[in-house]
Amino acid sequence: MNCYYNEIQGMCIEGNFWQVNPVTGANWTAESAAEYIASYEPKEIDQLQVNKGEAVERIKAAVAKRLTSTFWRVERAQERLELAKLGSNDALIVAATETLQSELLMREKLREASNLAELDVAEIIDIDELNLFNFIPEKYIA
Known part of the structure; x- marks a missing residue:
């Protein structure tokens, strides 16, 4: 400029x-x-920082898409838990609670994977390495 x-x-x-x-x-x-x-000295655009911001946005978008597309599983687990409670069947209540807990835990792990990936992006100091970065949630989920 x-x-x-x-x-x-x-x-x-x-x-x-x-x-x-x-x-x-x-x-x-x-x-x-x-x-x-x-x-006057024009500001230098730090392309690495720009690319890091774009990488973080891609990570957030991927996680949001996955959370949105799998929300039906949480709803189904909640409905099954309510049905089990209405039927007063303790075995079904325990099973439905475990299923709901499992679904919620998977969503939390996905969020944690996103956080770890964002930290990895922040640590990258080479633009070529950043360009090769690809967020795959399963790599971060323990």
Whole structure:
């Protein structure tokens, strides 16, 4: 990006117009604009950080998709537990409770896998290594 001064719009810095100097808060003058332009250094985009953010978003999206698509299992387990309670059958209540607990535990493990994968992404320091990173939840689920 570049930096230039327009008397009507103000100083254009990184594509945004500023009516006042963002550092000092003072109104622009021809002299202060010239000084700012002379000392201006464009921000360098850290592509590794951008790619890390995208990788984390992909992880979150994959987990959200899986949690959403498997929620029916939790609902089914809850319904079976309610039916067992209505029937007052202790063996069915225990079995239905264990099934529900198992489904909820699997969802929690998926969330934990997501957290671990995000930590792995944060530790990557090479953009090529990051580009090879592929989130597979089963690799993180113990």
